[in-house]
Amino acid sequence: MYDVSGSIVFLLGLSEILEEYTVEKTKNSLENSLMININKVWIQTDDGKEIQIPFTKLKDNDKLIIRTGSLIPVDGTIISGEAAINEATMTGESLAVHKDKGKTVYAGTTVEDGNIIVNVDAINESTRINQIIEMIKKSEKAKASIQSKAEKLADSIVPWNFVITALTYLITGSSIKAISALTVDYSCAIKLATPIAIISAMREASEREIVVKGGKYLEAFATANTIIFDKTGTLTKSSPHVAKVISLGELSDDEILRQAACIEEHFPHSVATAITNEAKKRNLSHGEELHSEVEYIVAHGIVTTLIGKRTVLGSRHFVVEDEEVEITKEKQEIIEEHIDKYSVIYFGIDGVLKGIICIDDPPRDEAKEVLCKLRKLGIDNIIMLTGDSENAASTTAELLGIDEYKSQVLPEDKAHIVEEIKAKGNKVIMVGDGINDSPALSAADVSVAMKDSSDLAREVADITLLRPCLDDLVTIRLLSQQMLDLINSNYRKIVIFNTLFMLLGLSGVITPAVTSVLHNGSTMLIGLNSSRSKNFNNLKEPVIDV
Structure with missing residues (x-):
């Protein structure tokens, strides 16, 4: 009797250890794509010499030397040199960004071309990349409602295990059969498999950027x-372009574009980028800032004082209705010739419409x-x-x-x-x-x-x-639906397997030790299966006729 009890306790303890290992392994695989693994780095000493030290001995304010092709392992500020840096891990931007003295670089990014010396500002847990990893760890707290329901269901099943055990003993008088019922716990498998399936789906999403x-x-x-x-x-x-610039006053087309670019260059919006890029293409440089402080009215437009005059740039609603910029009948006729094809940006000075910028933004x-x-x-x-x-x-x-x-x-x-x-x-x-x-x-x-x-x-x-691609929306839809399918499939397997094991134990066909082995073994197999990438490989998109 005690041998059987000891075996059951041992198997339950082993199962708990394996469950914890499986969950942690799944979490770690989600984080590994962002981890920085560097053993040694080069630094510049105060007397200008270059020495190699273990990464673990690197400290704040050290002068770190980073060359072409190297991974940047810290957050820091460039104090010498210039380089093209790929920041895809931080921003998703595939094109390298040019950075020189005074610019900030981040751990996890890569020097594609150039050599720089960086003053170490943050290292290890303090870097932005590690803050992202920490966010991934904490994201498990944002549980899906299906996971919360699974946990509540699992908790509600536990008392019934004791009821079935007690009834079995009262009806059969067999402690062996009663223990067989007790060793089969539906809640164990439910609590393990559901979060693993969710974390695995998040991992698969991460691998697909x-x-x-x-x-x-x-x-x-x-x-x-x-x-x-x-x-x-x-x-x-994501990169609309300027199709036309039309002057409606004494300013030339190029002057309207030059002044608009001077204002728009401060804002990270696709239309602002289109205007500034067109100005660069036409070699329209404004040199020093022509305006005072710029006020950006979200989704409306921009207000500033340009060359001593109140200047507004933005949508018709903002420029004409809010700012009360005058549009004559002749100007309105010119505008109507273009609004069917383009998005129109209005440019006004001191209450008078001076021109429009036509933005072509194809799907x-x-x-x-x-x-x-x-x-x-x-x-x-x-x-x-x-x-x-x-x-x-x-x-x-x-x-x-x-x-x-x-x-x-x-x-x-x-x-x-x-x-x-x-x-x-x-x-x-x-x-x-x-x-x-x-x-x-x-x-x-x-x-x-x-x-x-x-x-x-x-x-x-x-x-x-x-990635700059709407196709990923289809990928998320397929991935998330497959996650729910996997969770529901796990529910069915858990109910079928554990009910079978309990019936075999209650009928005396198998001993409590065997029941425990089968229960914990099936729990582990379902958990391990939930962590497999194979569950999400078949992201087959629907066939359509466009």
């Missing part, structure tokens, strides 16, 4: 029936196909929101086959629209990229930030894409 902040966001993405897109930089290409090449695939995967409602004019919005919606859209939408209106749609019983995904999308991203059940999103949008979003 998709950052997910918690399991509950994958569940929400899998079950959502409505997706809302911002237009500019999301459904359209992404993959956008229409992605929307069709999402419909096939159960997304019933696809909605586009934009601050652009009705004509620009309708043109994009027609090209992409979107039935529902709203134009000239303000940031607070986007959030209100999301709330209205949720109030009708829909589960909403919001996809955006700009500061103006942040309120709507926060309001949605689950939000997605595009690769070139503003820092604020990335901070607010639940999921961030690190």
Whole structure:
């Protein structure tokens, strides 16, 4: 009797150790892609000599030498040299960024070309890359509701195990059969397999350059029936370009573009980038700043004092209605010739419209196909929101086959629209990229930030894409749905296997020791199977006719 009890206790203890190992192994595999593994580094001493030291002996304010092809292991400031640095691990940007003296570099990024000496500002746990790893660890706390339900179900089953054990002893008088019932615990397998499946799905997303902040966001993405897109930089290409600059006054086209670029260069928005890039292309340099402090009105426009005059740049609503810039009948006729094809940026000085900048922002090449695939995967409602004019919005919606859209939408209106749609019983995904999308991203059940999103949008979003491709939305949908399928499959296996083992034990066919072995063995196998990448390899997209 005691031999059997001892065996059971040993097997249960071994099972607990193996379960903990499996969970930790799954978590670690999610983090390993971001870990920095460097043994030795080169530093410059105070007398200018170069010496190699173990990485573990590197300390703050050391002068670290980093050459072409090397991984930067610390956060620091460049004190000498210049280099092209690939910051994909931090920003998702595939193109290298040029940095020289005084610029900040981050651990986990790579020097593609050049040599630099960096003053060590932060090392190990203090670096931004390790803060991201810590965020991944903490993200497990953002449990999916299905995981919480699994844990509640598991906890509710435990008392029934004791009831069945007691009834078995009272009816049969056999302590052996009663112990057999006690050794079969449904809750053990449920509590192990569900979080492992969720963490594994997050790991698979990470390997596909998709950052997910918690399991509950994958569940929400899998079950959502409505997706809302911002237009500019999301459904359209992330690099719109200037199609035309039209003067409506005494300033030349180039002068309007030069002044607009001077104002816009301070803001990380795709339209601002288009304007500044066109100015560079035309070699329109403004030299020193021409303006005083710039005020950016989110999703509206910009106000500043340029060469001593109040200057505004932005949407028609902002420039004409809010700032009361005058538009004559002749100017309006010129504008109407272009608003059907382009998004129009208005440029006014001292209450007079001086010109317009026509922005061509064609849809992404993959956008229409992605929307069709999402419909096939159960997304019933696809909605586009934009601050652009009705004509620009309708043109994009027609090209992409979107039935529902709203134009000239303000940031607070986007959030209100999301709330209205949720109030009708829909589960909403919001996809955006700009500061103006942040309120709507926060309001949605689950939000997605595009690769070139503003820092604020990335901070607010639940999921961030690190590739400039809408196809990853289909990948997330498939991945999250397969995660739920795996969890439901695990439930069925747990019920079938453990019920079978309990019946065999109650009938006396197998001993409590064998029951314990079978129960714990099946629990471990289900847990290990949940951690396998093979569960998510078949991300087969629906076949469509576009």
